[in-house]
Amino acid sequence: METIKKDTLIIGAGLSGLTVSWKLKQIPGHSILLLEQSKRAGGTISSHAEEGYLAEGGPHGFLDNCVESQLLLTETGLDNECLKAPLAKFVRYVCMDGKLNLIPQSPAKILAAPLISPLAKLRVAGDFFKKPLQGEPTVSEWVQYRFGKALLPYVDAVFTGTYAGDLERLVMDAVMPGVRQIEKEHGSLIYGLLKKIKAAKKEKTGKKKGLPAMTSFPTGMSRLAERLYENISSDEIKTECPVLHILRENGGWQVSTEEERFECRNLVLALPVNAALALLANVTGTPPLAKIPEAEIVTIAMGFGGDASLPPGFGYLAPEREQRFCLGALFSSNMFPGRAPKDHILLEALIGGRRHPERLELDDNTLIKEAVQDLQQLLNIPNPPSYAKVLRPRGGIPQLEKGYPDLLRWRNNIMKEEKGLYVTGFGWEGIGLNEMIKTAYRVSEAIKQGEQDSGAENAEVKKVYF
Numbered sequence: 001m002e003t004i005k006k007d008t009l010i011i012g013a014g015l016s017g018l019t020v021s022w023k024l025k026q027i028p029g030h031s032i033l034l035l036e037q038s039k040r041a042g043g044t045i046s047s048h049a050e051e052g053y054l055a056e057g058g059p060h061g062f063l064d065n066c067v068e069s070q071l072l073l074t075e076t077g078l079d080n081e082c083l084k085a086p087l088a089k090f091v092r093y094v095c096m097d098g099k100l101n102l103i104p105q106s107p108a109k110i111l112a113a114p115l116i117s118p119l120a121k122l123r124v125a126g127d128f129f130k131k132p133l134q135g136e137p138t139v140s141e142w143v144q145y146r147f148g149k150a151l152l153p154y155v156d157a158v159f160t161g162t163y164a165g166d167l168e169r170l171v172m173d174a175v176m177p178g179v180r181q182i183e184k185e186h187g188s189l190i191y192g193l194l195k196k197i198k199a200a201k202k203e204k205t206g207k208k209k210g211l212p213a214m215t216s217f218p219t220g221m222s223r224l225a226e227r228l229y230e231n232i233s234s235d236e237i238k239t240e241c242p243v244l245h246i247l248r249e250n251g252g253w254q255v256s257t258e259e260e261r262f263e264c265r266n267l268v269l270a271l272p273v274n275a276a277l278a279l280l281a282n283v284t285g286t287p288p289l290a291k292i293p294e295a296e297i298v299t300i301a302m303g304f305g306g307d308a309s310l311p312p313g314f315g316y317l318a319p320e321r322e323q324r325f326c327l328g329a330l331f332s333s334n335m336f337p338g339r340a341p342k343d344h345i346l347l348e349a350l351i352g353g354r355r356h357p358e359r360l361e362l363d364d365n366t367l368i369k370e371a372v373q374d375l376q377q378l379l380n381i382p383n384p385p386s387y388a389k390v391l392r393p394r395g396g397i398p399q400l401e402k403g404y405p406d407l408l409r410w411r412n413n414i415m416k417e418e419k420g421l422y423v424t425g426f427g428w429e430g431i432g433l434n435e436m437i438k439t440a441y442r443v444s445e446a447i448k449q450g451e452q453d454s455g456a457e458n459a460e461v462k463k464v465y466f
């Protein structure tokens with residue numbers, strides 16, 4: 001078996017692997033090879049165009065508040081193509097007691113709105129007098145301890161919209177490490193945040209003020225993957241090429257597929273957590289978790305004509321206590337132009353998630369029927385829709401639950417110890433596209449400098465948007 005040698009091998013050609021390859025190709029003389037198990041690059045990103053509708057089986061967009069993603073858009077020229085839907089203009093709703101409630105976007109406005117009782121608002125201020133919560137609390141335990149029960153449905157909506165997760169299981173130190181750090185430093189989270197805002201004002205960081213915008217492209221999110229793929233020559237990528245084993249050898253790395261063997265100085269695993277753990281089993285000690293749970297969701301794209309109409313805005317989310325069939329829905333034709341034929345609307349309903357994997361077992365017709373019945377109680381839409389398509393993504397969303405903080409520390413350690421090994425991708429240091437691009441940039445810079453990467457130095461305080 002002939003061995004192919006490269007400076008850097010990248011396993012996985014989703015957004016993480018494609019971004020790493022984009023950056024490494026900027027290093028003169030640096031040879032790369034991407035190995036991808038499926039037929040096409042792009043991983044979870046998967047836009048679906050049919051009958052004049054444009055829907056997303058994976059991510060719908062990303063916020064324009066991440067330096068590295070903005071850089072990537074400029075470097076690739078995609079900044080001239082992208083479409084933006086500003087959060088300030090496109091309102092969102094949370095379903096409460098069977099009705100859609102408009103949610104203001106800033107925490108102060110949320111508290112000022114008549115969403116929770118005056119007594120519950122007073123309880124939120126109880127945060128000033130609480131000590132940091134010890135241990136590894138779940139999101140639900142932590143919110144109840146600091147702010148009381150009244151905020152739980154809104155927090156539930158936030159984590160349904162991002163992780164399709166269960167706030168009784170997601171761990172606060174994993175999903176919001178920056179917030180936990182502030183709590184530990186200042187005791188009160190609100191006090192710590194106010195101090196941070198004051199310091200930022202003094203520093204005049206040059207960061208954009210106001211609410212960010214959701215970004216996509218006229219042909220959907222696949223355009224991002226396509227543009228990165230365009231930059232890779234045919235001898236720099238192998239598709240339908242699942243990696244079976246990795247091995248440390250001769251001060252470098254050896255990678256095997258069923259038919260070929262490769263050697264490299266730097267090995268980048270740009271993979272979802274579980275896929276990376278499966279390959280690492282050969283080369284490291286036992287990780288604190290053998291695998292982590294994933295939340296699978298299906299998207300049902302539904303088109304309507306005639307009198308159907310959507311409320312203004314992005315869409316809505318439904319907390320679990322509402323016991324609805326859909327986790328929420330995106331009002332896609334409101335957000336971006338060209339998502340539906342003339343005089344038609346496109347809705348994308350999300351089903352399943354961490355709490356309802358059983359719904360993914362339903363056949364397409366039942367899923368569509370149940371989803372339309374649910375949506376009809378909230379929106380002005382006819383039954384049946386004039387177009388409906390069930391989009392089943394390739395994998396689930398990694399869930400950062402009990403034991404994840406230890407797993408992340410373990411990964412950081414192996415990256416420090418194993419020369420030339422870089423582990424990044426879906427579920428490591430977050431789950432969003434911005435986080436994937438940010439970590440891919442950091443990994444590429446480490447490779448360029450001939451350094452090891454050992455994870456983010458400071459936990460970032462992520463802003464929460466519905």
Ligand SMILES: Cc1cc2nc3c(=O)[nH]c(=O)nc-3n(C[C@H](O)[C@H](O)[C@H](O)COP(=O)(O)OP(=O)(O)OC[C@H]3O[C@@H](n4cnc5c(N)ncnc54)[C@H](O)[C@@H]3O)c2cc1C
Pocket residue numbers: 011012013014015016017035036037038041042043044045057058059060061062241242243244270271272275297393395396397424425426427431432433434436
């Ligand atoms: C339904 C859904 C909706 C989402 N919505 C949003 C959103 O609106 N906004 C947002 O910011 N984020 C969203 N996300 C998250 C976003 O999609 C991810 O952050 C991102 O796509 C992850 O990219 P990645 O390259 O790290 O992983 P992936 O996209 O999973 O790519 C990994 C690649 O590795 C390949 N691979 C796996 N094992 C091997 C192996 N052994 N050998 C070779 N190749 C292998 C896979 O085939 C895949 O192509 C969503 C995710 C899902 C599932």
